[in-house]
Amino acid sequence: MKRYRGKIKKYKEKSDCIKDGNYIDDGFSGADFDRPGFKRMMADIETGNVNCVIVKDLSRLGRDYIEAGRLIQKTFPAFHVRFIALTDNFDSQTADTNTKSLILPVKNFINDSYCRDISQKVKSAQRTKREQGKFIGAFAVYGYRKSLEDKNKLCPDDYAAEIVRKIFAWKLEGMSAKAIAQRLNDLGILSPLEYKKSLGEKYSTSFRTNITAKWSAVTVGRILSNEMYTGVMVQGKSGKVNYKVKKIMAKPKEEWVRVEGTHEAVISREDFEIVQELLKVDIRAKAGEIHSHFFSGLLFCGDCQEPMYRRINRYKDISKIYFICAKRNRGQGCTRHSVLEKDLKKVVFRILQIYLSVFWDKCRQMEQIQRMEVDFEEISRFDKELKRLYREQEKYLGLRASLYEDLKTGFITEADFQNFSAIYEMKYEEIKNALRRQEEMQKQLFHNGAASDLKLRKLKEAMKLTNLDRDTLLCFINRIEIFEGKKVYVEFRWKEELF
Numbered sequence: 001m002k003r004y005r006g007k008i009k010k011y012k013e014k015s016d017c018i019k020d021g022n023y024i025d026d027g028f029s030g031a032d033f034d035r036p037g038f039k040r041m042m043a044d045i046e047t048g049n050v051n052c053v054i055v056k057d058l059s060r061l062g063r064d065y066i067e068a069g070r071l072i073q074k075t076f077p078a079f080h081v082r083f084i085a086l087t088d089n090f091d092s093q094t095a096d097t098n099t100k101s102l103i104l105p106v107k108n109f110i111n112d113s114y115c116r117d118i119s120q121k122v123k124s125a126q127r128t129k130r131e132q133g134k135f136i137g138a139f140a141v142y143g144y145r146k147s148l149e150d151k152n153k154l155c156p157d158d159y160a161a162e163i164v165r166k167i168f169a170w171k172l173e174g175m176s177a178k179a180i181a182q183r184l185n186d187l188g189i190l191s192p193l194e195y196k197k198s199l200g201e202k203y204s205t206s207f208r209t210n211i212t213a214k215w216s217a218v219t220v221g222r223i224l225s226n227e228m229y230t231g232v233m234v235q236g237k238s239g240k241v242n243y244k245v246k247k248i249m250a251k252p253k254e255e256w257v258r259v260e261g262t263h264e265a266v267i268s269r270e271d272f273e274i275v276q277e278l279l280k281v282d283i284r285a286k287a288g289e290i291h292s293h294f295f296s297g298l299l300f301c302g303d304c305q306e307p308m309y310r311r312i313n314r315y316k317d318i319s320k321i322y323f324i325c326a327k328r329n330r331g332q333g334c335t336r337h338s339v340l341e342k343d344l345k346k347v348v349f350r351i352l353q354i355y356l357s358v359f360w361d362k363c364r365q366m367e368q369i370q371r372m373e374v375d376f377e378e379i380s381r382f383d384k385e386l387k388r389l390y391r392e393q394e395k396y397l398g399l400r401a402s403l404y405e406d407l408k409t410g411f412i413t414e415a416d417f418q419n420f421s422a423i424y425e426m427k428y429e430e431i432k433n434a435l436r437r438q439e440e441m442q443k444q445l446f447h448n449g450a451a452s453d454l455k456l457r458k459l460k461e462a463m464k465l466t467n468l469d470r471d472t473l474l475c476f477i478n479r480i481e482i483f484e485g486k487k488v489y490v491e492f493r494w495k496e497e498l499f
Contacts, residue, residue, distance in 0.1 A: 030063040031115045052082040063115040065108035130235045133259035142192035153475040154263040161266045184215040230272050231265035301325040302335045302483035337482045349468040
C-alpha cells in the first residue's frame with residue numbers, strides 16, 4: 001500500500017486554510033509511477049495546493065531509485081515542497097549534503113533492488129510451474145475451464161469444446177476463417193469474450209472492436225493454430241521487457257514452454273496437423289460460396305510449387321472445371337499444367353486405392369503397426385517400476401529428515417551430517433530424474449498406441465470407399481503436384497508407418 005500525506009492549501013473567498021490530504025495507491029507496484037494516487041498528488045503539487053509530502057519510508061514514494069531521486073532532489077524543491085520519510089529519518093528541510101548525496105541514493109537503490117529481486121523470484125516460480133505443466137494463466141483458453149479441484153489444471157468446457165470441434169471440422173471441409181466466423185455469428189454463438197462474460201468472468205481483450213464482440217477471422221485463426229487443444233500445455237509465449245516496463249513482448253517459438261499430455265485433448269493430433277498445413281495455403285472460397293474447392297490447400301504446380309488455380313469454362317449449358325498453374329494464370333511465367341477436375345479425382349482415388357492395398361498385403365507393415373499398439377504387459381512393468389521408485393524416494397526423504405534428529409542428539413557430528421546429507425540428496429535427485437523418464441516413456445507408450453489404433457480404424461474405413469471425399473483426401477494425402485503431360489505426384493501422410 002502506498003500512502004502519501006500532503007499539506008493541501010485551499011483558498012476560500014478572502015481567507016485560506018491548510019488541511020491534510022491522503023493519497024493511497026492500493027494494489028499498485030512501486031516499481032513505476034503510473035499510479036492514480038501518485039498522479040493526483042503530483043497534479044495538486046503542480047497547482048500549488050501541496051507544500052509538504054509525508055511518507056512512512058522512502059519505498060512508499062516509489063522503488064525506482066532514478067525517478068525517486070529525481071523527485072526528491074529536483075521536482076519537489078522546484079515546487080517548494082518539503083519531503084519527509086518518517087522511519088528513514090529524512091527531512092528535506094533539515095537534511096545535510098551528505099545525507100542527500102550519499103545516504104538517500106543508497107536507500108533508494110536498496111528499495112529498487114528489492115523490487116528487482118521479488119520480480120526474479122516470481123518469474124522463477126512461474127517458470128517452474130510452467131515446466132511442470134501447470135496452467136498459471138488468469139483465464140482458461142476458450143474450450144476449457146479451470147478444474148474445481150486444482151486451479152492449475154484444465155478441463156474441457158463441454159459447450160465451448162464442441163464449438164471448437166465444429167470450427168476445426170468446418171476448416172477441414174474447406175471453409176475459410178472468415179466464412180467460419182460468419183457462420184458462428186449467424187448461428188448466434190457467443191464469441192469467446194462474450195461467452196466468458198456470460199459466465200461472470202471479468203475478461204477483456206485488446207482485439208475487441210464493438211460494444212458486443214463478434215466472431216472474426218482473427219479469432220477463428222487463433223483457435224485453429226492453438227496447440228493447447230491437442231492436450232499440450234503451451235505457455236510463456238510473451239512476457240514483460242523487465243520489472244520496470246509494463247510493455248508485453250512476444251517471445252520466439254523456441255522459448256515457449258511446451259509440456260505434452262497435461263489435459264484432455266479436444267482435437268486429435270492428426271486433425272490439428274492437417275489444419276496447420278491448410279493454414280499455410282490460401283483456401284478462401286470464391287465470392288458467394290461458403291466452401292473452397294475439393295482440392296484446396298493440397299494442389300500445387302510440380303515445377304514452380306505455386307498453388308493450382310481453379311477455373312470454370314461455361315459453354316451453353318456445359319461447365320468444364322479444370323486447374324492451371326497460378327503463376328501462369330497471372331502471366332508471370334511457368335506453363336499451364338492443365339488438368340480436368342473430374343480426371344484428377346479419378347487418378348487420385350486410384351492412386352489411394354493402390355496405396356492402401358499395398359499396405360494390407362504386406363505382413364511386415366502389419367507387424368510394424370502391431371508393435372506400435374499398446375503392450376499392456378509393458379505398461380504393467382512400468383507401473384511396478386514407478387511404485388518401486390516412489391518407495392525409494394520416500395526412503396531417502398525419511399533418512400534425510402532423521403539426520404537432523406541424529407545431529408541434535410549428538411549421535412553424528414556436523415561433518416557426518418554434511419556428508420550424509422549430500423549422499424541422500426544425490427540419491428533423491430537420481431530417483432527423481434528416473435521417475436520423470438519413466439513417466440515420459442509411459443505417456444509415449446499410450447500416445448503411440450492411441451495414434452496407431454486411430455490410423456488403423458481410418459484405413460479400414462477408407463478401404464470400403466467407392467468414391468473419394470474430402471475427409472479421406474485430407475486424412476491420407478499431404479500434397480498433390482501436377483506436372484506437364486498430366487503427370488500426378490501424390491505425397492501421403494504416415495509414410496514412415498506404412499513403408
